[in-house]
Amino acid sequence: MPRLNDQVGELLQEYADLINITGGDAFRARAYEKAARAVGGHPEDLADLDVKGLQQIPGVGKSTAEKIAEYLATGRIPALESLRAKIPSGVREMMAVPSVGPKRALALYRDLGIASVEELAEAIRADRLAGVAGFGERSGEKILHGIELMRQSGGRTLLDTATELAEQLVEALSAVPGCTRCAYAGSLRRMRETVGDIDVLATAADSAPLMAALTELPYVAEVIGSGPTKTSVLTTQGIQVDLRVVPEEDWGAALVYFTGSKAHNIKLRTMAVRAGLKLSEYGLFEVDGDARKGAKGAQGAKTEGTKGAQGAKGAQGARTEGTKVVSATEDEVYAALGLPWIPPTLREDRGEIEAALNGELPDLIEESDLRGDLHTHTDLTDGLATLTEMIDTAAARGYSYYAVTDHAPDLVMQRMTNEKMLAQREELRRLADRHKKLRLLHGTELNIGPDGGVDWPPEFLAGFDVCVASVHSHFNLDRAAQTRRLIRACENPYVHIIGHLTTRRIGRRGPIDVDLDAVFEAAARTGTAIEINSSPQRLDLRDEDVLRAKRHGVRFSIDSDAHATGHLAYPRFGIGTAQRGWLTTEDVINAWTWQKLKRFLHKDALQK
């Protein structure tokens, strides 16, 4: 079960979608979309708020607050239900198909009775779209193609795949003659756990050679669209890449714009408008009275005069309107709005702009701050590399401490025994002098049983330098049992770190049903760290849960969970999640000196 705030957020988003589909007021729909985002990201539990309290959430007014209160009281929102009665859920689902939005979804339903993605595909194959207004010859083909893609890729790409591709693209495009700057932007630069597409930004006086170079790359399978400022392609892996080329002097404004997020940009633009400015990907402009009216008119609906304004505002006009204030660097753009530069990982409109205004941006942890890795495996269990190979690779990363934490015997398939574990410990101690600067820790990854117990009795556990404890089975316990087992694991004096808390595998397995706040409370109370598992398939905890855990006073351990030497580089991705959760070095135990970490690992002594 998702947390209540997310549930309500999803319902409000559904309501907004249904308003859009039924042709309701677009601004009203947008108001509900905004409220949905605000509610989903609100730190306080909605259940604790009354109508007055709900209205304190930015973007939630009287009407939305009453709907939420009604849902909390009765579990129903009658206004939403009456819209649901008019529009089958499959119609809303069709909006997920590329090039199908609310208008086309409605037209397809109203004119042809199509009420699901499956029916849509069938109708196109049967050539039934021809008569519907707005659908020409190519529309069906394009929609069908979109449906196929959706099914193939499941939508989103993992962070490591996307990062690798983006770095290749930047390298290739940077080498094109005339390219003066090139970098990736978008959700990848913000280090979201998955990305829908890859945005690459470049500067050049002439965009044509860059556009051509992109379309000719060997791993580009298909050109979706191409113009003077933007080209979109699909790679052989099915990942969409958008390349934008802007003049060098507009680099900063364009980088802000294409890095996003959408919500962050909207807030920046609103700040700009209040200051009599206009922010676009071409820069921050001063706007005189007339031009401002024109810009607003072009936005609006069907009033007289707006057509003229829009007509006069051709593709050229939009770029030259007003006097440019700044746009060369991100620093300049933020500074002109009265803000310090904001790290991309914070740009989600989760309070970073307010924090920036107050000079309270966190000093985010960086990859170079990590002094060690506290969750790794060897070929003694399911790892691929030997103890010495793992240690040598860790030493090359410049760590000052490193823990080997192979699986414990309750994970039966790993065939662990006391003897094997003790033999590994002896070997590890023998290797202590192999790298003078690297302190080796002998640990284990325990299994949290369904009742919260772990492998081995206390006297054996006391022999380890560090114990990670994780859930590896019984994923389907009910919420109460799941919560109980994790709290009990936190309360174990020999458990220092809870590994991959929710056990999700991105795109493959959902999180277990657990009361995270209760577990965070227990972790903070008992001095147990929660892991940020850096494996791109896991990234567990998620960034928003990291934010919540931090509010409980939880400490974190950013680990690789490496099963091969190459995996020791994973903390790069975990750091992205940590930054998105606003963490500093103070919050992360493996950014601490050994002296400080050593005290933390003596949890059992503190509790005795």
Next chain:
DNA sequence: GCCGTTTTCGGCCCGACTGTTTTCAGTCG
């Protein structure tokens, strides 16, 4: 529907690309 150091009414972020439209709506980010 929300919101207010120009406003309690009248705005609401902004632009590119596509396809079918012959001047622009829809979609997307």
